[in-house]
Amino acid sequence: MRITCPLCGPRDRREFYYYGSEDYLTQPALGDFDAIDAHLHLRDNLAGEVRDLWYHEMGCAAWLLVTRNTVTHKISDVVQVAGGGVGILAKMKPEEGAL
Ligand SMILES: [Zn+2]
Numbered sequence: 001m002r003i004t005c006p007l008c009g010p011r012d013r014r015e016f017y018y019y020g021s022e023d024y025l026t027q028p029a030l031g032d033f034d035a036i037d038a039h040l041h042l043r044d045n046l047a048g049e050v051r052d053l054w055y056h057e058m059g060c061a062a063w064l065l066v067t068r069n070t071v072t073h074k075i076s077d078v079v080q081v082a083g084g085g086v087g088i089l090a091k092m093k094p095e096e097g098a099l
Pocket of ligand 1: 006008
């Protein structure tokens with residue numbers, strides 16, 4: 001699978017770290033433990049188009065929002081995540097060797 005990074009162009013998916021659903025761009029209110037539990041542990045497992053976060057670990061270090069179809073694996077859109085989400089996510093980058 002190839003992902004077209006908006007900054008680097010088409011690259012092999014092994015250059016990227018898959019972070020998870022775009023749901024991680026938002027957070028429930030502090031103290032709302034049921035919402036936090038659901039945010040962390042409950043995920044839809046859709047057959048069809050989803051939007052996920054990917055980190056261009058072996059490239060430009062950009063956080064990307066990738067729209068792909070889980071049935072066909074076709075990627076229909078890739079955009080760079082901008083604004084506050086980048087700062088939050090940069091702090092959440094996995095430790096070296098965590099995989
Ligand atoms: Zn890149």
